[in-house]
Amino acid sequence: MTVGIVIVSHSAALAAGVVELAGQMAPDVVIIAAGGDGDGGLGTDFEAVSEAVERAQSGDGVVLLYDLGSAKMVADLAVEMLGDPESAAVVDAPLVEGAVAGAVAAQAGADLDGVLSAAASALADQ
Amino acid sequence: MTVGIVIVSHSAALAAGVVELAGQMAPDVVIIAAGGDGDGGLGTDFEAVSEAVERAQSGDGVVLLYDLGSAKMVADLAVEMLGDPESAAVVDAPLVEGAVAGAVAAQAGADLDGVLSAAASALADQ
Amino acid sequence: MGCDARAVAAAVRAAAAVVTAHRDELVRLDQAIGDGDHGENLKRGFGFVVQALDESTPDTPGAVLKLVATTLISKVGGAAGPLYGTAFLRAATAVGDATELTPELVAKALRAALEGVVARGKAEVGDKTMVDALAPAAEVGSLAAAATAAERGAESTIPLVARKGRASYLGERAIGHQDPGARSTALVLRAFAEAAS
Amino acid sequence: MGCDARAVAAAVRAAAAVVTAHRDELVRLDQAIGDGDHGENLKRGFGFVVQALDESTPDTPGAVLKLVATTLISKVGGAAGPLYGTAFLRAATAVGDATELTPELVAKALRAALEGVVARGKAEVGDKTMVDALAPAAEVGSLAAAATAAERGAESTIPLVARKGRASYLGERAIGHQDPGARSTALVLRAFAEAAS
Ligand SMILES: Nc1ncnc2c1ncn2[C@@H]1O[C@H](COP(=O)(O)OP(=O)(O)O)[C@@H](O)[C@H]1O
Ligand SMILES: Nc1ncnc2c1ncn2[C@@H]1O[C@H](COP(=O)(O)OP(=O)(O)O)[C@@H](O)[C@H]1O
Ligand SMILES: [Mg+2]
Ligand SMILES: [Mg+2]
Ligand SMILES: [Mg+2]
Ligand SMILES: [Mg+2]
Numbered sequence: 001m002t003v004g005i006v007i008v009s010h011s012a013a014l015a016a017g018v019v020e021l022a023g024q025m026a027p028d029v030v031i032i033a034a035g036g037d038g039d040g041g042l043g044t045d046f047e048a049v050s051e052a053v054e055r056a057q058s059g060d061g062v063v064l065l066y067d068l069g070s071a072k073m074v075a076d077l078a079v080e081m082l083g084d085p086e087s088a089a090v091v092d093a094p095l096v097e098g099a100v101a102g103a104v105a106a107q108a109g110a111d112l113d114g115v116l117s118a119a120a121s122a123l124a125d126q
Numbered sequence: 127m128t129v130g131i132v133i134v135s136h137s138a139a140l141a142a143g144v145v146e147l148a149g150q151m152a153p154d155v156v157i158i159a160a161g162g163d164g165d166g167g168l169g170t171d172f173e174a175v176s177e178a179v180e181r182a183q184s185g186d187g188v189v190l191l192y193d194l195g196s197a198k199m200v201a202d203l204a205v206e207m208l209g210d211p212e213s214a215a216v217v218d219a220p221l222v223e224g225a226v227a228g229a230v231a232a233q234a235g236a237d238l239d240g241v242l243s244a245a246a247s248a249l250a251d252q
Numbered sequence: 253m254g255c256d257a258r259a260v261a262a263a264v265r266a267a268a269a270v271v272t273a274h275r276d277e278l279v280r281l282d283q284a285i286g287d288g289d290h291g292e293n294l295k296r297g298f299g300f301v302v303q304a305l306d307e308s309t310p311d312t313p314g315a316v317l318k319l320v321a322t323t324l325i326s327k328v329g330g331a332a333g334p335l336y337g338t339a340f341l342r343a344a345t346a347v348g349d350a351t352e353l354t355p356e357l358v359a360k361a362l363r364a365a366l367e368g369v370v371a372r373g374k375a376e377v378g379d380k381t382m383v384d385a386l387a388p389a390a391e392v393g394s395l396a397a398a399a400t401a402a403e404r405g406a407e408s409t410i411p412l413v414a415r416k417g418r419a420s421y422l423g424e425r426a427i428g429h430q431d432p433g434a435r436s437t438a439l440v441l442r443a444f445a446e447a448a449s
Numbered sequence: 450m451g452c453d454a455r456a457v458a459a460a461v462r463a464a465a466a467v468v469t470a471h472r473d474e475l476v477r478l479d480q481a482i483g484d485g486d487h488g489e490n491l492k493r494g495f496g497f498v499v500q501a502l503d504e505s506t507p508d509t510p511g512a513v514l515k516l517v518a519t520t521l522i523s524k525v526g527g528a529a530g531p532l533y534g535t536a537f538l539r540a541a542t543a544v545g546d547a548t549e550l551t552p553e554l555v556a557k558a559l560r561a562a563l564e565g566v567v568a569r570g571k572a573e574v575g576d577k578t579m580v581d582a583l584a585p586a587a588e589v590g591s592l593a594a595a596a597t598a599a600e601r602g603a604e605s606t607i608p609l610v611a612r613k614g615r616a617s618y619l620g621e622r623a624i625g626h627q628d629p630g631a632r633s634t635a636l637v638l639r640a641f642a643e644a645a646s
Contacts, residue, residue: 009143009147009222010147010150010329011143011144011146011147012143013139013140013142013143013146014139014140014142014143014144014146014147014222015143016139016140016143017135017137017138017139017140017141017142017143017161018137018140020137020139020140020168021135021136021137021140021168021193021194024136024168024484025483025484025615025618035143037329038329042146042147042150042287043289043329043330044329044330044333045329046325046326046329046333046334047326067147067222067223068147068226068418069331069373069416069417069418069420070330070331070333070334070417070418073331073333073334073335073372073373074329074333074334076334076372077325077334077337077338077372094220094221094222094223095220095221095222095223096135096140096193096220096221096222097193097220097221100194100618101618104618104619108619108622136526150287151286151287151418151421163526164526168484169486169526169527170526170527170530171526172522172523172526172530172531173523194615195528195570195613195614195615195617196527196528196530196531196614196615199528199530199531199532199569199570200526200530200531202531202569203522203531203534203535203569226421227421230421230422234422234425
């Protein structure tokens with residue numbers, strides 16, 4: 001089992017693309033896209049985020065990344081409302097770069113803290 | 127006229143999603159996606175990037191953002207091969223956050239340097 | 253007048269009517285310094301709230317406020333969803349199981365709502381957000397005074413640069429525009445004050 | 450033997466055959482510390498190069514090298530495209546309009562290729578990239594010595610942590626694996642050396 005990852009974005013395409021890119025270097029990591037307002041438009045969808053966290057949870061924790069501040073608030077809220085809020089965490093990281101770095105760390109078996117710090121310290125130029 | 131923006135990504139969905147997200151706050155800025163290997167797979171496409179730079183060029187300059195290091199090399203090469211390499215620039219910035227910040231700056235009429243520095247100083251948590 | 257669950261539900265319906273009537277104004281404010289959806293976000297969200305209240309009105313004021321919170325959280329995709337949602341959620345917790353709201357409980361709920369919004373969005377007074385309307389409102393004694401304070405607070409955002417939310421990308425260009433979330437907060441509080449009077 | 454455009458084209462075809470024969474090996478190396486496409490990237494790219502040479506072989510060694518460069522740049526989507534492309538482009542510029550390559554021109558082309566790869570990718574020796582193969586190759590006198598130096602350089606990447614490219618995400622987990630780009634560089638240089646001997 002590995003730490004799971006959820007990509008919270010206002011755009012469904014953006015979330016799906018990040019999953020595709022990060023997944024390429026982390027084939028065994030569950031990375032779930034929670035993008036768009038659920039109606040085909042730009043926006044976030046609290047229920048989709050909550051469901052994504054559930055699907056990404058294998059027992060080892062889930063890391064959430066987001067695109068804009070309002071997506072961060074939705075992600076935070078979804079984590080707070082979990083039965084066990086300690087089982088997931090939102091990370092302040094550049095979305096794409098953090099997702100790739102976090103996914104590679106998760107693939108290597110890093111725990112929740114390890115994936116969080118890999119994502120948070122991702123660089124744009126790598 | 128405004129500075130144009132090109133999103134160079136290994137994923138077509140990712141590039142399209144960034145264009146969608148950044149475009150929402152910058153309706154008058156030309157933002158072009160250059161994502162994917164041109165064959166439906168993950169990868170970069172030098173010719174697509176070169177074409178995107180041409181399409182984004184209104185005379186005021188073009189800023190290129192990228193997802194991974196190899197996309198940066200392709201972007202750099204596309205700029206070097208322009209008739210006027212000074213008319214475009216690749217910026218080391220977090221892709222999503224930099225694109226949004228750069229697009230908003232371009233929308234407000236910033237010049238090439240202004241858009242570059244807005245993109246480069248974009249924060250994940252905004 | 254008494255302030256039981258039905259009265260609170262009526263106040264919420266009044267707020268829904270007001271944000272609906274002011275949809276276009278809020279859209280215009282958000283077009284100037286954001287993505288232009290704030291009016292539609294709130295109209296849509298409160299529309300679902302009214303629908304939920306039509307289906308079944310909870311027994312206590314706290315339960316009504318909680319229903320508002322969960323509906324806004326799940327139906328509003330945008331900063332307003334988690335922010336208004338958290339405000340109503342904290343207000344619901346603050347009033348507990350009380351069957352009638354006293355002025356003290358209302359004041360406590362307002363302070364809790366403010367704390368929730370600050371915890372959620374990390375904005376301070378002066379950052380050009382709904383906190384600029386809610387913070388002065390949470391300091392006064394009555395809903396009527398809170399509404400007036402919120403209106404002043406919303407207007408105080410006009411000369412400011414934004415430090416949170418989408419408008420923070422604009423830098424100086426946000427100056428001269430009222431923050432849409434601060435404006436909607438004042439509208440909602442005024443609707444509550446009038447419903448309670 | 451003479452080293453005119455036809456001889457250079459033949460050497461390039463030999464390199465294409467070698468990377469094609471080693472496709473799976475390069476894929477496996479890239480699977481261990483990257484995304485597993487390096488062998489396919491080069492096979493595909495050199496396939497297009499051979500096609501282009503079939504259509505028309507340019508007149509000078511420099512023009513052949515330039516054709517290799519532009520083909521790899523436009524057909525290889527991955528780090529190898531801009532890196533190999535820049536290497537061949539700089540080599541083409543270094544040999545200019547010469548109709549025959551002398552050993553001095555070959556050495557100059559190798560140094561130019563190295564400079565191009567370093568300018569493009571900003572990697573230094575020890576960063577576990579193709580620079581670790583190309584840098585020692587650019588220091589020696591003959592193509593045969595360059596190939597041997599590149600093979601040693603490629604092997605020297607095995608114990609290293611990567612500081613550039615996809616493998617840089619792996620940290621210590623890259624240790625124990627040969628860098629695919631360094632390996633392919635050694636293969637190409639060995640093919641050139643054998644074609645020239
Ligand atoms: N971090 C924050 N803290 C407090 N209020 C915020 C924050 N971010 C945004 N807001 C408020 O949200 C309002 C915008 O809401 P809305 O348009 O519905 O969301 P979005 O910006 O996601 O489109 C702003 O006018 C501001 O009052
Ligand atoms: N910045 C760089 N400088 C030099 N060489 C690099 C750099 N980045 C990657 N490489 C080389 O490219 C090789 C990988 O090529 P390839 O698999 O074709 O591209 P990608 O990593 O885009 O899939 C690496 O093994 C390494 O030798
Ligand atoms: Mg908005
Ligand atoms: Mg919005
Ligand atoms: Mg590869
Ligand atoms: Mg690749």
